[in-house]
Amino acid sequence: DQQVKQNSPSLSVQEGRISILNCDYTNSMFDYFLWYKKYPAEGPTFLISISSIKDKNEDGRFTVFLNKSAKHLSLHIVPSQPGDSAVYFCAGDYGGSQGNLIFGKGTKLSVKP
């Protein structure tokens, strides 16, 4: 049973427009959510996170929104740039001593010039 779901395998947007990547989760015990970006032949790199007690976190062009009642979070990238083309993973963290992350399957974002 997937605890973190990214239902869109791919997304294509035009340069300069907004990219919205969605993520749903089933486990209410997640304390913390993270977004990672992965380029081919590289490991995932941390992008932005949000605590479960917040509903928004912003870092430059990247904003993550959390809707706990809907068990839904989204990553907004504004404006999108061709260099943002990558696979984006959403992950949940229980907030325990292990720090193991529960990842979704990822969404491949393509930003067209």
Added chain:
Amino acid sequence: ETGVTQSPTHLIKTRGQQVTLRCSSQSGHNTVSWYQQALGQGPQFIFQYYREEENGRGNFPPRFSGLQFPNYSSELNVNALELDDSALYLCASSPLAGSYNEQFFGPGTRLTVL
């Protein structure tokens, strides 16, 4: 500052064999986590090592084992390889164990089991 490195980059083994994958953590990091990423899936947590001790384990059988050395580098060992073990194996280091510590990932080792 050197990032997380993994070796080898690619590896081909046959079913039933054993494999050892290696990871060098980022300077100053004492915690290493291993993940398995099957094709089309997200990374799945295997286990974490903190100061040479296993600190947590995901839903993987005992034939997946690990080690962490005094310099905080780590090995992942898989015995009795199965076809389904074919995946990208990612290592991540962090400055401390537990949540809220950013995990820095290496580029991974691509294992193919024939």
